Amino acid sequence: MVHEILVWPNPVLKQKAHPVAKVDDELRQLIKDMFESMYAADGVGLAAPQIGVLKNVIVLDTTPRQPDSHPVAMVNPEILTLEGKCLYKEGCLSVPGEAEDVERAAIVTARYLDEHGDSKTITADGLLAIAIQHECDHLKGVMFVDHISALKREVIRKRMKKIQATIEEDRAEEAAAAKPEKKKARSEAR
Numbered sequence: 623m624v625h626e627i628l629v630w631p632n633p634v635l636k637q638k639a640h641p642v643a644k645v646d647d648e649l650r651q652l653i654k655d656m657f658e659s660m661y662a663a664d665g666v667g668l669a670a671p672q673i674g675v676l677k678n679v680i681v682l683d684t685t686p687r688q689p690d691s692h693p694v695a696m697v698n699p700e701i702l703t704l705e706g707k708c709l710y711k712e713g714c715l716s717v718p719g720e721a722e723d724v725e726r727a728a729i730v731t732a733r734y735l736d737e738h739g740d741s742k743t744i745t746a747d748g749l750l751a752i753a754i755q756h757e758c759d760h761l762k763g764v765m766f767v768d769h770i771s772a773l774k775r776e777v778i779r780k781r782m783k784k785i786q787a788t789i790e791e792d793r794a795e796e797a798a799a800a801k802p803e804k805k806k807a808r809s810e811a812r
């Protein structure tokens with residue numbers, strides 16, 4: 623099921639997510655939903671808090687730009703080592719239409735549980751390394767905009783508020799348009 627992705631500065635995105643105690647069918651369903659939501663939004667990574675679930679789960683798929691990588695779901699990911707530095711223009715599904723340079727480590731080694739609850743270790747570079755750091759940040763309530771200047775962040779915040787207002791307006795219009803439909807359907811049924 624595709625879930626709505628929360629738009630920053632939604633307060634849920636500032637909260638810390640919690641460790642997953644058990645990798646079960648319910649969690650596997652969450653992972654499936656996260657992949658579907660990420661693909662529907664054309665993203666390369668998604669963290670559970672972005673769909674309002676405060677659990678330490680991230681999904682990643684950088685294969686379009688790194689053909690040697692593969693889609694991966696990480697439960698309780700933990701960054702073990704960071705090496706080197708790189709600058710990359712990052713975006714985020716919770717900050718639609720925005721991209722800013724963020725400095726990250728170039729190579730990341732992380733430990734996580736896979737969708738079967740098995741412990742795995744991954745060493746990644748390129749976009750996957752950046753995405754792992756970006757998504758792990760989400761689990762701590764940190765956004766990529768927290769890594770840029772306050773001035774740029776405030777400009778983006780204003781644009782996001784406008785987007786949020788438009789979404790709410792559309793919703794109100796849809797709700798208003800749906801009401802007469804229901805009445806009509808009821809009178810036709812009589």
Ligand code: NI
Nearest residue numbers: 713714715716
């Ligand atoms: Ni993000």
